[in-house]
Amino acid sequence: MMAQGRKSAAALEALLQVQDHAGMRELAAEILRCCDRALAALHGKPAGRHKRKPAPHGGAATTQTRPKTRTHASSGGTTRVERTRSWDDGFMWTKYGQKHIQGNHHPRHYFRCAYALHAGGCPATRHVQRSPELDPPIYVLTYFAAHTCSRAATIAKDVKMQPPLVLGFGSTAAPSGCSPCWLNYGDNVWGEISRSQELRAEVTRVESTPSSDLPPAGPAVVAQLSSSADDARCSSSPAAWDPSAADWDYFGNNSSDYVREFFDFEDGVLYQ
DNA sequence: TGCATTTGACCAGA
DNA sequence: TCTGGTCAAATGCA
Numbered sequence: 001m002m003a004q005g006r007k008s009a010a011a012l013e014a015l016l017q018v019q020d021h022a023g024m025r026e027l028a029a030e031i032l033r034c035c036d037r038a039l040a041a042l043h044g045k046p047a048g049r050h051k052r053k054p055a056p057h058g059g060a061a062t063t064q065t066r067p068k069t070r071t072h073a074s075s076g077g078t079t080r081v082e083r084t085r086s087w088d089d090g091f092m093w094t095k096y097g098q099k100h101i102q103g104n105h106h107p108r109h110y111f112r113c114a115y116a117l118h119a120g121g122c123p124a125t126r127h128v129q130r131s132p133e134l135d136p137p138i139y140v141l142t143y144f145a146a147h148t149c150s151r152a153a154t155i156a157k158d159v160k161m162q163p164p165l166v167l168g169f170g171s172t173a174a175p176s177g178c179s180p181c182w183l184n185y186g187d188n189v190w191g192e193i194s195r196s197q198e199l200r201a202e203v204t205r206v207e208s209t210p211s212s213d214l215p216p217a218g219p220a221v222v223a224q225l226s227s228s229a230d231d232a233r234c235s236s237s238p239a240a241w242d243p244s245a246a247d248w249d250y251f252g253n254n255s256s257d258y259v260r261e262f263f264d265f266e267d268g269v270l271y272q
Numbered sequence: 273t274g275c276a277t278t279t280g281a282c283c284a285g286a
Numbered sequence: 287t288c289t290g291g292t293c294a295a296a297t298g299c300a
Contacts, residue, residue, distance in 0.1 A: 099292095108290085
């Protein structure tokens with residue numbers, strides 16, 4: 001995907017050289033630099049985090065060393081679509097389960113706060129579900145309960161120190177029903193990631209319980225969220241997007257780490 | 273050896 | 287009975 005992105009950016013740069021658009025050329029060059037660095041990092045490092053060794057074909061060795069009650073569902077398979085790293089939203093998550101959900105080829109992953117087992121037991125959990133048959137893939141993250149761990153206080157503090165960030169939905173004409181809609185993200189938030197790009201957004205719901213310990217509805221918010229297919233919708237039409245008129249769920253902090261909750265820089269897909 | 277991940281089993285609710 | 291959420295033993299890597 002990065003290679004394809006680089007090719008597209010190069011084509012854009014070539015087109016812009018025909019006309020005098022210095023600012024746009026600079027932007028295209030920035031995209032190219034980002035792609036080059038990402039590709040260099042990908043090629044220069046080992047293939048990411050470790051993965052388990054695939055189970056031996058035939059399964060003879062496995063069945064000899066494991067109880068009969070356990071089998072490797074992935075035996076012999078070489079394709080794995082789930083990620084092994086935790087999506088970075090400033091919190092640390094521990095995966096505690098994975099389940100195939102009816103009507104979706106992709107499993108749902110279950111995470112709980114890594115501080116769940118510490119004193120006080122943080123109750124926060126989240127689910128990660130890849131939407132079926134969408135290209136590029138879209139992942140729906142659903143949060144349950146608010147963090148009560150010390151990490152939450154740290155992140156809340158960070159929020160107060162960060163400049164506002166507003167994620168604007170609907171800058172591009174969206175399909176009727178507005179799902180999926182388009183997310184246009186602003187300037188200078190992404191470090192080396194270029195501005196004015198648009199990525200698909202999926203509508204989801206934040207199930208977290210609002211916490212009085214967290215800042216009031218601040219700048220780091222996401223419009224009307226729902227994971228239900230029945231009421232999935234965008235809260236605002238492209239023509240009448242009004243942040244103050246919508247219902248908002250507090251979504252954490254507004255640091256760049258928070259933004260990574262939405263975008264997977266490795267795969268070029270969007271999370272919410 | 274410690275720890276995170278995997279995955280079938282188990283449980284509760286519809 | 288079915289489905290989704292969680293448990294916990296097994297597993298593998300650092």
